[in-house]
Amino acid sequence: MTLSRRRLLGISTESTLNNGVVSYWKFDDLSGPAIDSAGSNNGTVVGATQGAAGKIGTAYSFDGNDYINIDNAVNDVATDTEGTFATWVRPVVASSAGRIFGFGDTNANEFITFTNNGNAQAVIALTVAGVTKFNIRTTTTAFTNNTWAHVAVVQDGISPIIYINAIAVPLTDVISVDKTLWFVDVSGVDTGRLGSLNYNSGGESLPYVGNIDEPGIWNRPLTQPEMTELYNGGSGLTYPF
Numbered sequence: 184m185t186l187s188r189r190r191l192l193g194i195s196t197e198s199t200l201n202n203g204v205v206s207y208w209k210f211d212d213l214s215g216p217a218i219d220s221a222g223s224n225n226g227t228v229v230g231a232t233q234g235a236a237g238k239i240g241t242a243y244s245f246d247g248n249d250y251i252n253i254d255n256a257v258n259d260v261a262t263d264t265e266g267t268f269a270t271w272v273r274p275v276v277a278s279s280a281g282r283i284f285g286f287g288d289t290n291a292n293e294f295i296t297f298t299n300n301g302n303a304q305a306v307i308a309l310t311v312a313g314v315t316k317f318n319i320r321t322t323t324t325a326f327t328n329n330t331w332a333h334v335a336v337v338q339d340g341i342s343p344i345i346y347i348n349a350i351a352v353p354l355t356d357v358i359s360v361d362k363t364l365w366f367v368d369v370s371g372v373d374t375g376r377l378g379s380l381n382y383n384s385g386g387e388s389l390p391y392v393g394n395i396d397e398p399g400i401w402n403r404p405l406t407q408p409e410m411t412e413l414y415n416g417g418s419g420l421t422y423p424f
Contacts, residue, residue, distance in 0.1 A: 198424035200413060203403040205259050205266075207422040208251070208377070210396050211240040217377075218252050220422045221399070224259060224379060226251040226373050238271040238331050239421050242396035243378075247281070250379035250390055257286065257375050260400060263366040265406045268297060269335035269346075269376075270398035271419060272391075276297040277303040277326035281391035283334065284398065285380025289372035295369055297336050298389065299326055306357075307336045307343045309364050314367075316361045319343055322353040331396075332413050336364045339404040349414035351407065397421055 197380035202227050207221035213234045219363060230249035235242045245249065260266065268284055280301030287294035292313040301305045303324040309316045325347045326332055333345040341360040356362075366372065374381040377398055378391040405413070415421055 189281055198412065200405070200409055200420070200424035201422075203401045204422065205246060205400045206253070206256050207363050207399040208397070209240065209421055210237060210243050211397070213241070217243070222259065224253055224256040226253045229309050229323070231378065237394065237396040238273075239397055239419050242271075242273070242394040244351050244394050245281075245378045245391040247333050247390050247392040248389060251377035253375035253377055254373070255375075256400065256419045257372055260286070260366045260402065261370075261372070263402050263403070264338045265338050265404050267271075267335060267401040267403065268398070269333070269405070269410075269413060271333050271396040272326070272393060272419050273329060273331045273396075274299060274326050274393035275329060276392065277324070277328050279392050280389050281375065281393070282309045282378060282380045282389045283391060283395070284378075285382070285388070286369070286377045287374050287382025288367070288369070289374055289381060290384055291371050292383045293369050293371045294379045294380060295366065297334075299391075303327070305334055305336075305347065306329075309314070309369065311364070313370055314360070315358045316364050317343065317356070318358040319345070319356055319362070321345055321347065322355045325352070332401060333419065335410060335413075337404045348417070349411045
């Protein structure tokens with residue numbers, strides 16, 4: 184039974200999605216910082232346009248030169264061995280490469296990033312001390328021009344899983360040295376971004392072009408039923424769930 188159906192029938196609606204949520208940005212802010220509704224990691228808005236059309240309420244629009252600085256979230260995820268990142272995205276051009284989120288080391292080639300690779304495929308990649316430990320992409324396309332998609336990456340301690348619209352999609356291992364790694368293994372990370380990646384003295388890397396809405400970080404792997412609940416039949420859910 185869906186969450187909305189349970190609410191309609193007056194059945195308890197407490198959701199396990201509230202368990203382990205580190206940060207959740209609704210992106211409904213019309214001015215000021217991007218408020219973290221679940222934690223204390225408000226984001227600094229750098230160029231992104233607030234009040235754009237969102238999946239739920241409003242979203243932030245990114246034009247390829249913008250990002251949200253979430254450096255203060257680094258400490259909250261630094262020791263995580265498992266976790267989840269999920270958000271809604273609406274790319275202007277699906278074949279345009281852009282970072283959805285990125286955590287990097289300002290002065291070294293070390294990062295975790297979730298990206299549209301320019302072939303409309305979603306990619307999760309992790310590099311430690313200049314060595315790519317995994318680079319895993321969706322086997323088929325994940326994005327469509329000017330169309331909302333719910334995208335998520337889950338690290339369960341064994342291997343990353345990518346969900347597109349609540350479906351765990353087939354993946355292709357471009358590089359798979361060690362697929363078990365997560366934030367605890369990239370100890371030099373000191374920057375966090377929504378819509379970009381900053382690492383290795385290179386400034387902002389592949390800033391996103393399009394709208395992003397409802398990004399959230401969990402310190403545990405969400406399950407398939409939880410992902411289905413979060414997707415909510417394509418309508419989405421917002422915090423608190």
